[in-house]
Amino acid sequence: MRIRVQKFGGTSVATPESRSRVIHHIREAVDQGFSLVVVVSAMGRKGDPYATDTFLDWIGQNGSSLSPREQDLLLSCGEIISASTLSSLLNQEGVANSVLTGGQAGIITNDQFNNAQIMTINPSRVKEELQQGKVVVLAGFQGRTADGDVTTLGRGGSDTTATALGVSLEAESVDIFTDVEGIMTADPRIVEDASHLETVTYSEICNLAFQGAKVIHPRAVELAMQTNVPIRVRSTHSDHPGTLVTSTHEVNGVAGEVSDRLITGITQMPNVTQIKVRSGEGQYDLQHRVFKAMAEHGISVDLININPSGVAYTVYDHVADEAEEILDSMNLKAELYRQCAKVSVVGAGIAGVPGVMSKITEALTEEDVRILQSADSHTTIWALVRGEDMVKAVRALHKKFDLHKIHVQ
Numbered sequence: 001m002r003i004r005v006q007k008f009g010g011t012s013v014a015t016p017e018s019r020s021r022v023i024h025h026i027r028e029a030v031d032q033g034f035s036l037v038v039v040v041s042a043m044g045r046k047g048d049p050y051a052t053d054t055f056l057d058w059i060g061q062n063g064s065s066l067s068p069r070e071q072d073l074l075l076s077c078g079e080i081i082s083a084s085t086l087s088s089l090l091n092q093e094g095v096a097n098s099v100l101t102g103g104q105a106g107i108i109t110n111d112q113f114n115n116a117q118i119m120t121i122n123p124s125r126v127k128e129e130l131q132q133g134k135v136v137v138l139a140g141f142q143g144r145t146a147d148g149d150v151t152t153l154g155r156g157g158s159d160t161t162a163t164a165l166g167v168s169l170e171a172e173s174v175d176i177f178t179d180v181e182g183i184m185t186a187d188p189r190i191v192e193d194a195s196h197l198e199t200v201t202y203s204e205i206c207n208l209a210f211q212g213a214k215v216i217h218p219r220a221v222e223l224a225m226q227t228n229v230p231i232r233v234r235s236t237h238s239d240h241p242g243t244l245v246t247s248t249h250e251v252n253g254v255a256g257e258v259s260d261r262l263i264t265g266i267t268q269m270p271n272v273t274q275i276k277v278r279s280g281e282g283q284y285d286l287q288h289r290v291f292k293a294m295a296e297h298g299i300s301v302d303l304i305n306i307n308p309s310g311v312a313y314t315v316y317d318h319v320a321d322e323a324e325e326i327l328d329s330m331n332l333k334a335e336l337y338r339q340c341a342k343v344s345v346v347g348a349g350i351a352g353v354p355g356v357m358s359k360i361t362e363a364l365t366e367e368d369v370r371i372l373q374s375a376d377s378h379t380t381i382w383a384l385v386r387g388e389d390m391v392k393a394v395r396a397l398h399k400k401f402d403l404h405k406i407h408v409q
Contacts, residue, residue: 001130003171004034007041007140007162010051011179012236013082014044021236022086023093025177026135030095035130037169039140039162040086042078050078052141068113072142072152075114076101079139079158087137097135100125102161103144105136106168111145115154118143121168138165156217163220166229173230175242176216181235182243183208183215185265185403190394193404197264199244204264207346207379221245262356263347263401266394270387272302273320274337274372277327278310286332287311293326303342303375303382312373314342314384340372341390343383345397351378363400369393 006029008022022038029036046053055074059066066074083099090097106122129136140158143151153160159176166174183205186194200208202225209218215233224231224245234242279286287306294301294315299322303314315323320338327334350356360381364371369392373384385393398404 001035001127002033003037003130003166003169004029005037005039005162005166005169005171005174006177007039007158007174008177008236009158009179010041010044010048012177013040013086014048018236019086019089022177023089023095025175025236026090026095027093029175030135034172037126037130037136037138037165037171038086039138039158039165040079040082041140041158043082043085050081052078069149072113072116072150075152076139076142076150079141083137083139090135090137095135096133097137098129099137099139100129101139101144101150102142103148103150105138105165107143107161107164108146109143109151109153111147111149111151113149113151116143116145116151118153118160118164119146121164123165123168126165126169156219159217159220160223163223163229163231167223167227170227171229173232174224175232175234176220177234177236178215179235179237180215180233181238181240182233183245183265186394186398187268190268190391191266191398191404194398195404197243198241199246200264201247201348202245203348203379204261204346205245207348208265208267216245261347262349262353263345263403265346265403266397266401267344267346268390268394269342269344270390271317272314272340272342272384273317273323274303274312274314274340274384275320275323275327276310276312276335276337277332279308289330290327290332293330294323297322297326299323299326303373303384305373305375314340314373337372339387340384341387341393343385343390343393343397345381345383345401346379348379350376350381357381359400360397363396364393367392367396369396 012018042050042052044051052075087097087099105126108120109116109118126136140161141153163174183197184194188194202221206218206221231245232242277290290311299319301313305312369385369389371383375382
């Protein structure tokens, strides 16, 4: 069988109009001779009747004391409703299909409820349905433990479902359908002349996703990368081919490696707070005390700088007050700078190339954007700026590196 996996996000199945586009893409793949697995998310976003965040709000309105195991039972319903709805529409169109939950599809996870990890997949039931000529409509975002308990896979769980199943089925490709026509060099809502990337490497899209681009979950990309299953990020609302994510591509029928560009894109992450804690005379254990305290209270830290005079790091705005209270209880005086933004210059080719940081500082200085803190890795350079400067910073960096001129074959 030539197998393809398609994944449709919440906005793709939210309205009758978008669901008709889903049917169109399913028919197109079937007509091309593919045995098809369709993974769906819960319909819509927060506030819509069957969205995951709506279920979470419902729990909050009714006691806020549902255990993680029971939460997963409720949260898994959104994808089941979505899959059943799509099945009915496919039946109406004469497309033979079968609905499976994540557990029925053989997705076995650990028992870390609300954020379970896939341990194994036995796709024999999926293969049986495909061999009968049916489209398999699969509820994403979920699996089951070895004991049969329903679990959910955390944020981006439907992406993870699709790519993990694509790997286990040795699919020719995994198509991730969303509301944009692929991956861009920057958020087009911020940069009007952002370029569309026709092909990117797994490492490039992982870096973009980790730094704020929300087109695909990085865990899903990492799964596909292990066995080199190509991913295509496409728009539900058009027939545009989107962006191919792979390590190889073909030009005029000749296979070749996809090269890592110097700079692939600019991303942003708003709503972060910078925290600075200064060391006292002879105080050499400050960094250990600070980060141990953050870890013990479940506060994620980012953009970390450590030097003899103290530590600086960032947290999300919504936990900044809690972080400050923790430090106060330790008799540590902290300086907090709220409502900042982390702007990232991502490129798998950055390592060892001189002049990249110079261009970044030049671009931001020319726009009077103050850099509050910076850090770098071999693939990314980060700059922390004031929240009100975020848009200006993203546009300046996109222009400085000529990303509006990118055209990748």
